[in-house]
Each structure stands twice: as C-alpha cells, then as structure tokens.
C-alpha cells in the first residue's frame with residue numbers, strides 16, 4: 001500500500017490461521033491501520049494480493065466483500081447517536097443482509113445474542129450518548145459480530161479506556177476466540193497485546209520487523225528499538 005511516495009505497508013506477507021487472535025504492534029505511522037483497511041478492502045492495494053480460503057479477494061468491491069464474513073471496528077467510535085443500542089447493533093446485520101433497519105423481527109435473535117455476548121444486556125433502549133465510553137466500544141463490537149463474521153479486525157478497541165475497561169475488552173476478545181472467531185487486533189497497549197494475542201506481528205515503516213509468540217516478539221531488540229524503547233516503561 002503506497003500513497004504517492006509514502007510506503008505505508010511495504011513488502012508485507014502474513015498468514016492468518018483460523019481461531020487465533022493476531023496482534024499488530026508498531027509505532028504511530030508504521031502502517032497498522034492501512035493494513036486493516038487493505039484487509040477489509042477499504043483501500044485498493046498498490047501491488048500484491050489477498051486470499052481468503054485460498055481464493056483471491058483483492059479485486060472484490062468492499063460492499064460485497066462484507067458478506068464474506070469479515071467485519072471491523074474503527075479507531076474512533078462510529079455509532080449513530082439518534083439510534084438505540086439495539087438499533088445500532090441491528091445495523092451490522094442489515095448491512096450484510098441488505099435489509100432496512102425498520103424491518104423488525106428478522107434477525108432479532110442474532111441482535112439479542114450479540115448484545116448478550118458483549119455484556120450490554122439491559123442497555124438495549126439507551127442511546128450511545130448515555131453510555132460510558134467503554135460500553136460504546138462494546139456496542140461497536142456487538143455491531144461487528146452480529147452477522148457472525150469469521151474474521152474480526154479491531155483498530156485500537158481500548159483507546160481511551162482505563163485499566164479495568166481494557167481488561168474487560170481483553171476478556172471479551174478471548175471469549176470470542178474460544179467460540180472460534182479469528183481476530184486481528186491493533187493496539188498500543190503492549191501488556192494487553194501480550195495477554196490477549198496468540199501471535200504478534202511487529203511493524204515499522206510499513207515493514208514486518210518481527211512475528212511470533214507475543215512474549216518473544218516484544219523481547220526482540222528491533223521491536224524494542226522501534227517501539228518499546230520509548231513506550232515500554234509506560235506500558236509494562
């Protein structure tokens with residue numbers, strides 16, 4: 001992924017296997033969000049290819065690609081303020097199945113299940129503005145999982161949260177993994193990444209500088225130099 005002269009993601013090759021949580025770690029501007037955007041077809045690749053179940057998908061339009069079972073959450077909260085929690089979550093199912101939000105009834109079980117799995121029961125009728133920031137982020141996760149994706153990409157889901165809210169999200173992601181949901185998680189909180197992920201990819205200047213078991217990756221000198229040197233003491 002190049003933007004003019006900026007090599008946002010460059011010569012990167014990764015494999016995601018089913019049922020694991022993959023973390024992407026790297027300093028600001030190292031290409032993490034661009035990688036997620038590419039994986040979900042939000043941007044076109046400059047070169048290279050993407051495969052899902054061995055099938056190429058880098059030319060499939062983003063709108064139809066969502067139906068292949070890939071969902072994402074964004075760096076900033078993107079809920080519709082005028083809708084209730086339940087209606088916001090239902091949007092995730094409607095987007096995939098092409099239904100209108102007012103068509104009630106269908107998919108209600110899925111909506112209730114996603115709300116339950118993300119710990120939002122009792123808040124269905126609230127609007128996002130009435131919820132804590134942590135709860136708003138959980139609504140986003142509920143909206144992303146309501147259509148039962150196979151792959152969930154999360155861009156800094158705990159940004160702006162306190163320690164206990166982060167632990168809550170980490171536990172939720174691990175629960176979803178136990179149910180078989182493969183995830184790619186971008187986060188700056190190193191300890192959370194080590195605690196949550198099965199595998200880490202470390203990036204710098206758009207390139208992969210290390211990958212493997214989280215505890216080993218964060219000990220690699222190149223990773224510490226690129227990222228942890230400055231932040232390690234803040235996070236661990």
Ligand SMILES: Nc1ncnc2c1ncn2[C@@H]1O[C@H](COP(=O)(O)OP(=O)(O)OP(=O)(O)O)[C@@H](O)[C@H]1O
Pocket residue numbers: 003006007008026027028029030031032033034035
């Ligand atoms: N649409 C764009 N046009 C031009 N340059 C871009 C665009 N999107 C990203 N970039 C550049 O690509 C590089 C990687 O950006 P990206 O947002 O992917 O990094 P990041 O690792 O997600 O950073 P952060 O941790 O701050 O979110 C940066 O130099 C950024 O300025």
